[in-house]
Amino acid sequence: MSKNIEISFVKSKYPKTYRLFTILPWFIALSIIIFSIIGYVLFYINDTYWVYVHQSVFFFIIWIVLFYYVWWILRGFEYTALVIVSIFQLHKYAKINFQKIFSKKEKLTRNERFFANKLKDDIKPEEIVHWFIVPTYKESKEILDETLQALVDSDYNKEKFAVTIAGEEWDKENFLDIAKSLEKKYSSIFGYFAYSLHPKWVTGEIPGKGANIKYSANLDYEKIVNKFDVTYDKVLVTTLDADTKVDVKYPSILTYSYIKADDRKYKSYQPMILFFNNYWDSPFFSKIVSLWNSMWLFFNAAKKYGTRNFSTHAQPLDALVETEFWSSETIVEDWHQYWRSYFEFDWNYECVPIFTKVYQDANLNDSLFDTAKSQFSQIRRWAHGAEDIAYVFCQYLNNRKNLNFYRTSYEFLRQVEGTILWSTLHTILTIWLIFTIIRDISLSSYITLWNIIGFLNALAFILLIMMIFVQFFVLPWYKLKTKKEKVINFLRFFLIYPIFIGPILLFFTGMPALYTQIAIMLNKPMKKFNVTKKVRV
Numbered sequence: 001m002s003k004n005i006e007i008s009f010v011k012s013k014y015p016k017t018y019r020l021f022t023i024l025p026w027f028i029a030l031s032i033i034i035f036s037i038i039g040y041v042l043f044y045i046n047d048t049y050w051v052y053v054h055q056s057v058f059f060f061i062i063w064i065v066l067f068y069y070v071w072w073i074l075r076g077f078e079y080t081a082l083v084i085v086s087i088f089q090l091h092k093y094a095k096i097n098f099q100k101i102f103s104k105k106e107k108l109t110r111n112e113r114f115f116a117n118k119l120k121d122d123i124k125p126e127e128i129v130h131w132f133i134v135p136t137y138k139e140s141k142e143i144l145d146e147t148l149q150a151l152v153d154s155d156y157n158k159e160k161f162a163v164t165i166a167g168e169e170w171d172k173e174n175f176l177d178i179a180k181s182l183e184k185k186y187s188s189i190f191g192y193f194a195y196s197l198h199p200k201w202v203t204g205e206i207p208g209k210g211a212n213i214k215y216s217a218n219l220d221y222e223k224i225v226n227k228f229d230v231t232y233d234k235v236l237v238t239t240l241d242a243d244t245k246v247d248v249k250y251p252s253i254l255t256y257s258y259i260k261a262d263d264r265k266y267k268s269y270q271p272m273i274l275f276f277n278n279y280w281d282s283p284f285f286s287k288i289v290s291l292w293n294s295m296w297l298f299f300n301a302a303k304k305y306g307t308r309n310f311s312t313h314a315q316p317l318d319a320l321v322e323t324e325f326w327s328s329e330t331i332v333e334d335w336h337q338y339w340r341s342y343f344e345f346d347w348n349y350e351c352v353p354i355f356t357k358v359y360q361d362a363n364l365n366d367s368l369f370d371t372a373k374s375q376f377s378q379i380r381r382w383a384h385g386a387e388d389i390a391y392v393f394c395q396y397l398n399n400r401k402n403l404n405f406y407r408t409s410y411e412f413l414r415q416v417e418g419t420i421l422w423s424t425l426h427t428i429l430t431i432w433l434i435f436t437i438i439r440d441i442s443l444s445s446y447i448t449l450w451n452i453i454g455f456l457n458a459l460a461f462i463l464l465i466m467m468i469f470v471q472f473f474v475l476p477w478y479k480l481k482t483k484k485e486k487v488i489n490f491l492r493f494f495l496i497y498p499i500f501i502g503p504i505l506l507f508f509t510g511m512p513a514l515y516t517q518i519a520i521m522l523n524k525p526m527k528k529f530n531v532t533k534k535v536r537v
Helices: 007-013 015-045 047-053 055-094 098-103 110-116 141-152 169-186 209-228 250-260 284-301 317-322 333-344 368-402 405-438 449-472 483-521
Strands: 129-135 161-168 192-198 235-239 267-274 313-316 350-359
Touching (some): 007 015, 007 368, 015 055, 015 368, 015 483, 055 284, 055 350, 055 405, 055 449, 098 110, 098 250, 129 141, 129 209, 129 250, 141 169, 161 169, 161 209, 169 192, 192 209, 209 317, 209 333, 235 250, 235 317, 250 267, 250 313, 267 284, 267 333, 284 449, 313 333, 368 483, 405 449, 405 483, 449 483
Parallel strands (some): 129 161, 161 192, 267 350
Antiparallel strands (some): 235 313
């Protein structure tokens, strides 16, 4: 690591600035919500006074509300269009036989020649080694076995696979029993198989996934390079959550995407994540949140600089060695790795989508209440990526001479926008929809606020139908065995989704994000990684 890119460094060098930027965004978000509520209450008490005496304040509140509605609709149309683009890209890649392209022994189709012509010749596909690090904490043997079996079922040479199961000392006995059993089954299949035990209570670490995989990577990376006799740039490291099942073509498409990339070292490679392993067994709110999260990844994949490291992703070993792997000082090591790499490589870095699928679990716990609690807690954990606002600003101050001002400003403002809208959008839309139903606001002798919001809601409804129609084709209908199951779930999807999507996204995305932002503002963020329990029926 040529630069100090750790969180502790910027915290100690810019303590006041760092603290300010942990407060400011959340202060803005809370101010928007509180200001809009107070404004309506004061109007409700004395509408004449506020409309005619304090017009500037009154209309400022109205414009905030209308901005949120218009922004949501514009972003919704963009969302629908870009999700369709990503779906088409997935289908395009799925039709290509990449092993046939790599072997160069068979005649290629026209489409295959188009893909083959993009490959660079400085690295051969057969030279690439795939290293999968699977962190686990109290996961069952069955869950991990299915994850490894998906690797076995892939279309790539398993002798070029290195697998490390990364466990925690907190779960030592259970983990070692499972790891030894898996080693016995898979060590003869993969080119390299190992397991590690991350010690507890390491000074300076936040207990969680980032600290675990960093420890595991430091133990194994030299062993893997020596075992396969390759250079760092020929090892692609994928972090697999314990419940992740890769698609059959994941290793091949990752290999292809890496070899064809310009400046391949300075990129992370993000597959499309679908929370479909247990989708039909999960409760309705978990289905909606899971599908929405998957489609949000599809949406960002089609945007320039839209993709971020999330959950399962890959990065070449030479880049990871330079960043000293992942951060052990945050519970969201995936999103934070984007910024660590960005500053380590002086903004010459990008996270790019790879158009292949990996499958993870939707939230499902032992009871409906436990599932709801787990879903809320998971989004709370994800929302801690908001801490990167302070980190990015302070790293920019520290390294501004080597950074592109326009690209960095764009990325920073996108982070701020996304963070504030995450916690306020659904809240503002819901609150003002209820307000205008309770009592409408006259904006002139010809028009009321309900006229405008009603019109925008009509557009939003059309948009929602478009979103549902697009998402319908992505769902794992093939997992339903009987026609009766398909009909029942078809009806549930089209009846429940449009009615409950608003309240569910409010309570399971907006509220957890707001809760997290308040906690960060009060300097009380999560102190450890809360593992989402995996349950399959």
